[in-house]
Amino acid sequence: MRESLAKTPSRFFLHAVILLLVIVWLLPTLGVLVTSFRSPQAINASGWWMVFSKPFDFTQYTLSNYENVISQQGLGRAFLNSVLIAFPATVFPILIASFGAYAFAWMRFPMRNFLFMIMVGMLVVPLQVTFIPILKIYNFLHLSGTFPGIWIAHTAYGLPLTLYLMHNFIAGLPRDLFDSAAIDGASPLRSFFSIVIPLSVPAIAAVAIFQFLWVWNDLLVALIYLGGSPRVAPLTLTIANLVGSRGQAWWLLTAAAFLSMALPLVIFFSLQRYFVRGILAGSVKG
């Protein structure tokens, strides 16, 4: 009895603190979501929280901001570019890294451990040290400002992590699997496709989500290799430019920001388990 009395105020305090934290974490995003559906005049006349004084008055909401950014500010094109960049830049590194991880885990070759150490070391290398030499090569080969250019760059930059994670998983598969496959006369290529890949599906899903979000949300790599070409620029780059040129046009910025968040949020809510796993696994990448 005495215990529960002593506990009640502290329980109340606990819930209050958590509620406060949740509100702090939710309000900024909510503000942008609400604002993106208000008219430009309303946005500048009153704070977005004022819509809650009469939340069911639907005349105060409009889709015109979205129409504007998609058709006139080039966000529609940018969304398509983000898709065209992110999907190949997710598939390529996983494909290449799976082969590499399989060999690092189950084949013997000279300098194997040394090469793998270099790979692990590359995990945290700041990409900044690579930009100038790569850009010189890219300009020479006319790869800057093109989709293949950014696919290859993202594939290479994503490799250390995807290879490291795939290796962790593939190295953990039981040895008996490979032994019995070899006894049955399966070639290494065959065991790769019929044993390694099917068993690695959960790992591939987690790595794929991490790599996809990394590319989708990337600004820096796009800025360096696609910076001068608005035609191929992804959402992040287009929005960063919009902030620079129309910094106070909140009706455009909020709609644009939300458009860029839509797909990641869908992935977040529908594949949360893999999403968390991917982020946790990818945490070694800086």
Place this chain on the structure above:
Amino acid sequence: MHETGIWKRLSSAPGRVGEFLSPSPRLRPWFYVGPSLFLLFLFLVYPAIETIVLSFYGPNSHQFVGLANYHYAFTDSTMVTAFQNNAIWLVIFTIFTVALGLVIAVLLDRVRYERVAKSIIFLPMAISMVGASVIWKFMYAFKPEGVAQIGLLNQIVVAFGGKPIAWLIHSPWNNVALIAVGVWLWTGFCMVVLSAALKNIPKQLLEAARIDGANEWQVFLKVLLPLLWPTATVVTTTMIVFVLKIFDIVYVMTNGAFNTDVIANLMYKQAFLFGNYGRASAISVILLLVIVPMMWINIRRFKGQMEMR
């Protein structure tokens, strides 16, 4: 007879593909790791070495200038400000993300709606730093006194009788305003990792301490914290590597104006606005050198894992 011949040829085709990919067992592994190693060396190892070389040359990489670029990097006033700001980021961002992540993980462990609350704190991890910058620029929006505020923070300030604040202009507090965006984005990450470690601690251990008369605060300090320490160190190194390279938030929200610049943004400006490859290379080499200890920690941790297998 003729048909079996074709059949034989066909059935051996996959074997031939295999042979093509692996002319001899000794060469075979290189076909598997080759593409990875090629890209790794071309895009990471070679450019890093080339950048170190370029850092000793002039703007156009023609003339050897010795340590001049490094002298610039350590003495120029914009660089010194950037180093200071990176130090502020390093301390505040790292402490707040790890400590808040830890506190939230421990608090949420005691309530039934843990999953929902965790999702909400983790949600910003799905958002790009560009998106987060727009979200928070709007939170910090400033209107002069007497006009209706549209930024939530200034509305709160005004509601308590204060004057609206230009959050992103007044140095050094504008740095803290930028760091808050980073903390909002990354606390969820620290929370999830630490929470996973927390779930692995047997409940009996905590109960035993309580039965011995420890209060909740003592349980946290004497039992939970020491057990969570290894995980907290890993999370801390991750945050440090991340924060040293911080770029997007500063680039989008202030682009370094009002004394908010950071090393990564100055590297970008030197290379792509001023076209000074020598200085840009020197700055990125400094960034690399600061991160090398973390690289070393990673490799050692990995070696430890290898030996355990």
